[in-house]
Amino acid sequence: xxxxxxFDLVLKIGIVILTVLTVAMIYLYLQVDKVLSSxxxxxxxxxxxxxxxxxxxxxxxxxxxxxAKVVDTLQNNKSLRRDxxxxxxxxxxxxxxxxxxxxxxxxxxxxxxxxxxxxxxxQAMFMQRFExxxxxxxxxxxxxxxxxxxxxxxxxLWVSIAIxxxxxxxxxxxxxxxxxxxxxxxxxxxxxxxxxxxxxxxVIIVIMLIFGYIQIFCYFxxxxxxxxxxxxxxxxxKFLYEVLANANFAEYQIIMYDVDHFKHVNDAYGHDVxxxxxxxxxSRIRKMLRKEDHLVRFGxxxxxxxxxxxxxxxxxxxxxxxxxxxxxxxxVVGKNIMSVTISIGIxxxxxxxxxxDHAIExxxxxLYCAKNAGRNRVCVNGMVVS
Amino acid sequence: MKKLLVTLFIALxxxxxxxxxxxxxxxxxxxxxxxxxxxKIYTIDKKLxxxxxxxxxxTMVENCEYATLIIESKKSVVEDKKCxxxxxxxxxxxxxxxxSNEIGAFFWMKGRPTIILSKxxxxxFGLKVDIELQDYLEEIE
Numbered sequence: 001x002x003x004x005x006x007f008d009l010v011l012k013i014g015i016v017i018l019t020v021l022t023v024a025m026i027y028l029y030l031q032v033d034k035v036l037s038s039x040x041x042x043x044x045x046x047x048x049x050x051x052x053x054x055x056x057x058x059x060x061x062x063x064x065x066x067x068a069k070v071v072d073t074l075q076n077n078k079s080l081r082r083d084x085x086x087x088x089x090x091x092x093x094x095x096x097x098x099x100x101x102x103x104x105x106x107x108x109x110x111x112x113x114x115x116x117x118x119x120x121x122x123q124a125m126f127m128q129r130f131e132x133x134x135x136x137x138x139x140x141x142x143x144x145x146x147x148x149x150x151x152x153x154x155x156x157l158w159v160s161i162a163i164x165x166x167x168x169x170x171x172x173x174x175x176x177x178x179x180x181x182x183x184x185x186x187x188x189x190x191x192x193x194x195x196x197x198x199x200x201x202x203v204i205i206v207i208m209l210i211f212g213y214i215q216i217f218c219y220f221x222x223x224x225x226x227x228x229x230x231x232x233x234x235x236x237x238k239f240l241y242e243v244l245a246n247a248n249f250a251e252y253q254i255i256m257y258d259v260d261h262f263k264h265v266n267d268a269y270g271h272d273v274x275x276x277x278x279x280x281x282x283s284r285i286r287k288m289l290r291k292e293d294h295l296v297r298f299g300x301x302x303x304x305x306x307x308x309x310x311x312x313x314x315x316x317x318x319x320x321x322x323x324x325x326x327x328x329x330x331x332v333v334g335k336n337i338m339s340v341t342i343s344i345g346i347x348x349x350x351x352x353x354x355x356x357d358h359a360i361e362x363x364x365x366x367l368y369c370a371k372n373a374g375r376n377r378v379c380v381n382g383m384v385v386s
Numbered sequence: 387m388k389k390l391l392v393t394l395f396i397a398l399x400x401x402x403x404x405x406x407x408x409x410x411x412x413x414x415x416x417x418x419x420x421x422x423x424x425x426k427i428y429t430i431d432k433k434l435x436x437x438x439x440x441x442x443x444x445t446m447v448e449n450c451e452y453a454t455l456i457i458e459s460k461k462s463v464v465e466d467k468k469c470x471x472x473x474x475x476x477x478x479x480x481x482x483x484x485x486s487n488e489i490g491a492f493f494w495m496k497g498r499p500t501i502i503l504s505k506x507x508x509x510x511f512g513l514k515v516d517i518e519l520q521d522y523l524e525e526i527e
């Protein structure tokens with residue numbers, strides 16, 4: 001039926017829109033995630049670069065104070081060591097876990113020269129062995145350039161930075177620092193919050209889309225129900241004027257029928273039986289129609305069949321068949337067996353009608369013609385044809 | 387190079403497991419790589435005792451006189467004079483420097499596990515260490 005087709009179409013459009021919007025949301029979310037990831041990486045690099053620059057100036061300061069021979073000078077000057085450790089302490093922030101100076105001795109072992117740690121319990125002693133857990137220290141000696149090492153995630157250390165202290169083009173010592181893993185977790189925490197917010201927004205939008213879809217579905221389901229006559233299951237006047245009136249009704253032949261002496265049925269058997277008769281009648285008529293035809297309850301016991309054909313002959317044949325079927329098949333309601341007949345009027349020239357009311361009016365006139373001719377008749381163009 | 391590989395091996399393991407597990411592994415390696423006749427350990431440090439108990443093949447003794455090795459921390463130094471001739475390990479570098487019976491130490495310095503063994507003291511106790519620990523030997527008298 002047309003209304004069903006309309007409903008299906010809207011539903012399909014709704015599903016397509018919903019799918020497109022959902023895919024768009026996922027795509028957007030992934031894009032944002034990508035941007036956030038690269039921004040996070042850039043932010044981390046910026047932090048590392050910032051500290052690198054700061055530590056670079058610390059190495060210059062150490063060189064200025066120690067002169068050419070860093071190790072020898074520090075070995076012989078305890079107060080200078082203390083001063084430099086104090087100065088290095090100024091470079092230490094909560095983000096800098098460790099800041100120290102080490103050198104590689106003649107046996108290839110690394111030893112502390114300075115340590116910015118203020119807690120004596122944690123402070124490395126002068127010439128105490130330093131355990132390199134990465135090879136950046138050797139690489140710094142080899143390349144004479146600063147090196148960075150990213151620790152595995154589980155530890156308290158995040159990034160180690162090694163900056164060489166050069167003397168005549170040779171590395172004499174290395175300023176080492178460990179940035180705290182708290183920087184990484186802080187950055188990740190901030191970004192994960194943004195991501196969570198994004199995810200939340202995406203979920204809300206998807207939920208809203210789903211609700212929108214449900215609303216459309218409910219609206220159309222309710223709308224299609226509002227077109228149905230609750231007693232007979234045929235379409236009602238609302239359908240006639242909201243759907244059929246907007247369709248090209250000229251494509252239909254209009255057959256109007258009315259139950260003969262229906263008042264007698266109600267009076268003799270009661271209104272419940274009358275209702276049952278209407279229900280059964282409608283059911284029988286519908287069985288004789290095609291999907292593309294429409295059956296409308298126009299009022300009381302008056303019905304209109306919109307037969308989708310341009311053939312007047314076909315309309316007459318269908319009307320005759322309807323009349324005969326109803327006439328020859330008694331209605332059994334409870335213990336009551338009733339013979340029911342219908343009078344039928346056909347508008348055989350629907351295209352000539354100016355509007356649907358006019359077309360129905362002509363069919364109604366033909367129906368009166370059939371009634372006046374003695375009922376249980378089919379009338380077309382003022383002539384009884386059956 | 388070899389030392390670096392050993393250190394890297396330890397380092398890689400340490401970040402992949404909880405810190406107590408790392409401590410157990412390192413203490414186990416350190417103790418077993420000493421040429422002790424028996425592995426009878428004495429400690430009064432509760433935290434150390436909890437760790438050492440988890441090392442298989444080690445007997446924890448209640449009296450330091452029966453121990454072949456004493457492990458102590460800064461807060462729980464064994465003062466018993468009867469046990470003066472028993473080699474000791476500690477988890478504190480300063481303790482290693484100041485106590486002449488300390489043959490070595492394992493401790494964490496700047497988030498890095500550090501092992502130091504005193505070569506002269508090991509010789510004094512007639513102990514040798516496995517080849518893989520040779521790189522950790524220091525001339526601490």
